[in-house]
Amino acid sequence: MVVHFFHLFHNFSFFCSPLIANVHGILLLRSPGPHEVTSPLIPTPTTVEALRSLALHISLRLPTLLTSPPSSGKSLLLSHLATTLHSGVKNQIVNIHLADTSLDPRSLLGSYVSSPTQPGTFEWKEGVLIRSMREGKWVVLEDIDRGSSEVLGVIKPLVESLRLAKWIGGRASLEVPSRGRVVAHDAFLLFATRSVVPSRTGKFTNPVFFGAHKFHEVTIPSPSPEELRTIVESRFPRLAGVVAQGIIRLWESIRALGSVASTRDVGLRELEKFCVRIDNLLPASYQPMDLVSETGEMASLSAVFPNPTVREDMYLEARDVFFGAGMLTTSARTHVEAIAVTMAEHLGLEEERRKWILNGRTPEFDVEKDVNGRATAVHVGRTRLSARSTKMEIASPVTRPFAMHRPAALLLSRIATAVFLGEPVLLSGETGTGKTTVVTHLASLLRRPLISLNLSHQTESSDLLGGFKPVDARIPASALQERFLELFGGTFSRRKNAKFEESVRKAVGEGKWKRVVGLWKESTRLAKERIMVRQNEESMYANLFF
Numbered sequence: 367m368v369v370h371f372f373h374l375f376h377n378f379s380f381f382c383s384p385l386i387a388n389v390h391g392i393l394l395l396r397s398p399g400p401h402e403v404t405s406p407l408i409p410t411p412t413t414v415e416a417l418r419s420l421a422l423h424i425s426l427r428l429p430t431l432l433t434s435p436p437s438s439g440k441s442l443l444l445s446h447l448a449t450t451l452h453s454g455v456k457n458q459i460v461n462i463h464l465a466d467t468s469l470d471p472r473s474l475l476g477s478y479v480s481s482p483t484q485p486g487t488f489e490w491k492e493g494v495l496i497r498s499m500r501e502g503k504w505v506v507l508e509d510i511d512r513g514s515s516e517v518l519g520v521i522k523p524l525v526e527s528l529r530l531a532k533w534i535g536g537r538a539s540l541e542v543p544s545r546g547r548v549v550a551h552d553a554f555l556l557f558a559t560r561s562v563v564p565s566r567t568g569k570f571t572n573p574v575f576f577g578a579h580k581f582h583e584v585t586i587p588s589p590s591p592e593e594l595r596t597i598v599e600s601r602f603p604r605l606a607g608v609v610a611q612g613i614i615r616l617w618e619s620i621r622a623l624g625s626v627a628s629t630r631d632v633g634l635r636e637l638e639k640f641c642v643r644i645d646n647l648l649p650a651s652y653q654p655m656d657l658v659s660e661t662g663e664m665a666s667l668s669a670v671f672p673n674p675t676v677r678e679d680m681y682l683e684a685r686d687v688f689f690g691a692g693m694l695t696t697s698a699r700t701h702v703e704a705i706a707v708t709m710a711e712h713l714g715l716e717e718e719r720r721k722w723i724l725n726g727r728t729p730e731f732d733v734e735k736d737v738n739g740r741a742t743a744v745h746v747g748r749t750r751l752s753a754r755s756t757k758m759e760i761a762s763p764v765t766r767p768f769a770m771h772r773p774a775a776l777l778l779s780r781i782a783t784a785v786f787l788g789e790p791v792l793l794s795g796e797t798g799t800g801k802t803t804v805v806t807h808l809a810s811l812l813r814r815p816l817i818s819l820n821l822s823h824q825t826e827s828s829d830l831l832g833g834f835k836p837v838d839a840r841i842p843a844s845a846l847q848e849r850f851l852e853l854f855g856g857t858f859s860r861r862k863n864a865k866f867e868e869s870v871r872k873a874v875g876e877g878k879w880k881r882v883v884g885l886w887k888e889s890t891r892l893a894k895e896r897i898m899v900r901q902n903e904e905s906m907y908a909n910l911f912f
Contacts, residue, residue, distance in 0.1 A: 387450050390414050392421035397553070399454020407439075407446040408600045410593040412586070416443055419584045424451075427536075429525045429556045431510070431578070433570050434586035436561040437635035441506070443586070444557060448504055452553070460498045461506045464513030471520045475542050495524075496542065502551030510558040511575045522577040528556060529580070563631075564588075591618070594637070601638070602645045606654040612667040613641060616712040620688055623708065626701045629691065636687050642787060643683040647676070647748065668714025677713045678723050679748050684709045685724070686780055691794070728772045729779040733811060744811050747779025749786045754813040768807045777804050839879060847874050850886055857893045 387396040407413060420443060423430040432440045441461075448458040462474070474495040478488040498505050507513070507521065524540045538550040558581060562570050570585055572578075589597065594614050599606040605613065617637045625631050655670070671677050688709070689702040710720040729747035736742050743752045768774070777793075781804065784791045793801040802818065809816040819830070827833075851867070854860070860867065866889070873881045 389421040389447070389450065390418050392418055392425065394421055394425055394451060396450070397452045397455060399452075405446040405449050406601075407442055408597050410589060410596055412589050412593055413439065413443065416584065416586045417447065420444075420447060423582055423584065424555060426530065427528060427532075427538075427555065428530060428582045429528045429558070429580065431573065431581035431583045432557060432559045432586060433562055433573070433583055434559075435563055435588050435633065436631060437633040438561075438586055438588055439634070440559045440561075440586060444504065444506060458504055459506055460494065460503045461508055462494060463508045464517060465509040467514075469514075469517060471516060474517065474520055475540075476545070490545065495521075496540070496548055499538065499540065499548055499550035499554050502553030504555045504557065507556075507558040509560060511560040511562075511573060511578075513575065515576050518576040522580065524556065525577060525580040530582075588634075598637075598641055602641050604645055604648060604652060604654055605641060608655065608670050609644070609667070610641075612670065612712065613637070613644065616667070616684070616709060619708050619712065620705055623701065623704055626697050629689070629698050629701060632688060639789070640684060640687045643687065643783070644680060646787065647679055647683060666714065667712060674715075674719075677715060678719070678727075681709060681713050681715060681720070681723055682748070683783075684713075686783065690780070729775050731770055731775050731778065741811055741813075744782070744808070746775070746782045749779070749782040751782055751786060751808075751812055753811065766803075766807075766810075768803070774800065774804060778808060781805065781808060840877070843874060843879065843882065846886075847871075847882075850889075853893075854889060857896065858889075 385396050385398065387394050420430065420432075424447065432443075434440055444459060452458040463469070472493065474493045476491055476493040476496055479491045481487045481489045492500075495505060510518070513521075524538055527536075527539045537552060538554055538556065539547055540550075541547050560573060560575075564570050564587070568587065573581070573583065591614060595610050598610040598614065602610070614637070617632070617640070621632050667680070668677060671680070685706070689705045691702075706720065706724065707717075710717070715723070730745065731747075732745045733741050734743040734745060741753045743750055777800075781791055781793075785808075793805075795801055806816060819825075847870070850870070854863075854867070866885070870882065870885050873879075873885065
């Protein structure tokens with residue numbers, strides 16, 4: 367009887383309203399609108415269990431803390447649930463990075479700012495947290511364990527309002543100083559994340575940040591090797607079989623080496639990036655295969671790819687993903703050398719060949735041109751980038767001299783691969799080593815627009831995104847004055863109206879904008895009258911003539 371009841375409950379969503387979503391057995395309300403869920407999440411036992419736990423917390427409207435190793439899919443799980451429950455809503459999730467040292471309570475709650483419509487006055491502008499509460503968004507506090515005590519103290523009353531003992535249907539609320547209490551929308555939810563490396567036993571340390579005991583924690587373990595293979599084969603079908611298993615073994619061997627200071631940790635994000643590069647590297651005719659050795663185990667990558675050139679290119683891709691940084695300390699160099707040796711063993715590369723690939727191999731560089739001598743593409747290393755076609759271009763743009771020596775060719779090859787795959791690139795080096803010059807040269811060859819921004823501690827977000835800023839009235843007034851003088855001289859006699867022009871110039875020079883606008887309007891009225899008189903005279907003469 368219990369089995370039949372569970373089976374009926376499990377399939378209840380098939381007979382329910384489309385406003386109900388079944389999240390692996392947990393029924394949740396869904397917002398009205400289209401419900402075409404397209405999510406890159408791949409269901410595995412770990413993700414299914416995590417989704418069930420999150421769905422239970424969502425049903426109870428509890429503040430939830432997601433704890434997992436770095437890049438284990440916390441954001442992907444929340445994005446999947448938001449798409450499932452609010453598929454017709456854009457930007458349902460609002461991420462707030464608490465690790466940002468410039469974040470203060472005013473950014474969350476709001477503050478008085480200069481009014482953009484009424485100069486000289488101030489108006490209240492709500493912060494991102496209050497605005498999200500009113501709009502019913504899902505707020506995700508990224509890296510909450512790295513937030514300041516001041517910010518966590520502001521968030522704590524909001525977390526307490528979502529406690530388990532609240533009455534049914536109770537909403538989150540927060541007291542804003544001098545603005546009263548703000549009650550959140552019914553769809554508002556609060557999440558927090560923290561990335562922690564588990565111990566050898568697989569357990570996570572307890573959260574110790576201010577107000578941590580108010581959150582309800584959901585731990586997300588790292589996927590098992592079997593789950594990793596399922597994820598890789600689902601995301602990259604051409605790597606299915608022995609290739610996926612070999613890549614995972616290589617990745618696990620690198621992770622087993624640990625990490626040191628000045629080197630980044632190797633996580634799932636690096637595994638995915640490496641799979642993207644390998645899938646792009648393989649020829650279009652490649653088909654997945656499963657090779658078994660004489661001992662019954664899956665064959666190695668060197669057996670699957672007997673061509674040494676392919677394995678050399680795979681080694682270079684692994685270098686760019688796992689140990690591509692160049693500025694390293696002495697201890698970091700030893701660690702990087704161990705990674706390089708481990709990868710060479712998995713790819714079946716001897717020590718001499720490995721050293722030649724890293725220190726002696728120079729990538730090819732070739733600029734493809736059409737019959738008119740214009741560059742159509744740039745082939746550098748393992749990547750080919752097409753140049754931008756411009757019909758209005760008559761002659762090739764003049765480029766600065768560029769010395770294509772080996773370090774420049776190596777850097778261009780690595781940048782070109784990242785550009786082709788749409789990866790962000792961080793160039794580190796001393797001043798004057800040619801970082802900007804290399805990027806400028808590549809953009810010039812491809813005829814791509816390049817925008818350089820010099821960032822500093824004084825750079826604000828409005829410098830990148832835009833915003834309201836106080837503007838000196840003399841700047842637009844000068845442009846309007848020049849246009850006014852041009853039109854005035856073409857309409858009236860400047861000799862007879864010299865005093866009028868002088869009075870306008872004097873008012874502009876003294877900054878008497880009210881008088882300036884009045885003179886401009888008066889001259890515009892007189893010009894309209896003169897134009898009307900002239901048009902009437904022309905029409906009258908035309909009627910007399912005919």
